[in-house]
Amino acid sequence: MINFIDESPKNILTARARLGEGPCWHLQKQLLYWVDIYNHRVHEFNSTTGEQKFFDVGEVVGCIAPAKTNRLIMALRHRLAFLDTSNGEVTPIIDVETEKPSDIRLNDGKCDPAGRFWFGSMSTSGSRARLFRYDPDGSLHVVLTGLTVSNGLGWSPDQKTFYLTDSPTKKIYAFDFDVASGDINNQRVFAAIDIDSGVPDGLTVDRDGCIWSAIWDGWCVVKFDPTGTEMARISMPVQRPTCCVFGNQDLATLYITTASVGLSEEEIQKSFYSGDLFSLATNTSGMPTYEFAG
Template sequence: MNSINESPKNILIARARLGEGPCWHSQKQLLYWVDIYNHRVHEFNPKTGEQKFFDVGEVVGCLAPVGTNRFVLALRHHLAFLDTSNGEVTPIIEVEEEQPSDIRLNDGKCDAVGRFWFGSMSTSGADARLFRYDPDGSLHVVLTGLTVSNGLGWSPDQSTFYLTDSPLKKIYAFDFDLESGNISNQRVFAEINIDGVPDGLTVDRDGCIWSAIWDGWCIVKFDPSGKEMTRIAMPVQRPTCCVFGNQDLATLYVTTASVGLSEEEIQKSFYSGDLFSLSTTTSGMPTYEFAG
């Protein structure tokens, strides 16, 4: 069954180094995403094509909305709030200050009751972790022993939590208790058996997982059992993450990266770092807000 109505469209010539973490702000009908190494939070209006960015001063791994004009950010080693009305960044809490310098915070998003989940990544081994920051200000280490904590999300019925460990080429599933925020029963949901590694993901209303495949030139859609359903070719080598947006949540927005590509690879993947969209035959889950 075909899941898309059209080929991917380049909707913003962004030339990001490492575009990541798109989230759809339903109230404002705007797309927000980060360019990690350029230290930017981007705001994009699909209807008008207008875009602007906020320089947050350091590496920014991910973000989640907090009401109308605020976002919670995972920066290199701490969390902060960004006020998009004036660009002010306010630190919240240190997270990885005692860890080696090769560890930084990475992908994240909020669950349905407004807790902020985010992970770290390590370049030297299984030293990364998954965290949960609750609206009461408490920080919890949820999982250890990861290499690159990435691509996370929840099933529509909130019974399953998904988490990607990119270098292992695996997406894990866990039993999820929405009330307590606890996860259990870790198992492999899907293994990526093609070139490339799984990066960010999103979940649609049917419980299917859409995973961006870094160095794989594609988005892979899995059914709720972990079986591959569709492989959507992308015109760039490094798609990084995706999210459903627009009024009907039926448009898939895809961030991409140019970082680390050789001149030859850039010629083959000329639009790397730009923002893309796809019209789909399904619809996604809303982007949940932080409740703090």
């Protein structure tokens, strides 16, 4: 039986992002970082003071992950780069997917427990997207092909399972994961989304191994138990939740990014706070955001 969580997420930042995405909690700095993909911005939010600022990185930014104290690693449209959060300087690392620039761009990503940066691409012309892994030694690996929109990824608390979403298929997949080598195998469907018109977007994993998936066009975040059974739905006041992450000292606050891109005027009136940042106090806690080890 699905439990509908009554407590509503709080609107904590009037951001009006076009495509808010990829939140990550910097444990050392106790700050939330997230991106506004089409506005080329990396946001920094202090949940204690309410202060926020952003860095304009000059191009589409699909995702970010912590990489030492004052540095983030980013997947831009067709390349990886570092962002220095002390001065906003962007330092290119490596080009990716440059052979298909018109219909492919980089999308969601995170670091694994060993400090490797995993990120995927998205395609507007069929199953041409891929999943990549960038290792601290500077090597780039194609991990998976045949994807459409590589999205929502994470790892189980015991580090034995890797999760990946291919949004248009409405499926979240699970893989066996070898933390020592970074290899994945034994792909299977973890959960299939049955919400009308809604598709799974970004996700996060809690300490109990439950998966929290933001449902684009579904007005909610869905919580699955470790077997893939839906446990609960968090109703959102906006149509397009995009991703979530646990943060704060106890990692018990769920932060949720949202989008306004593509909504009609009528839809915006029904979903007025689209693009804002939300939070929800929970009775669980999440896994820490892993940092890039390079």
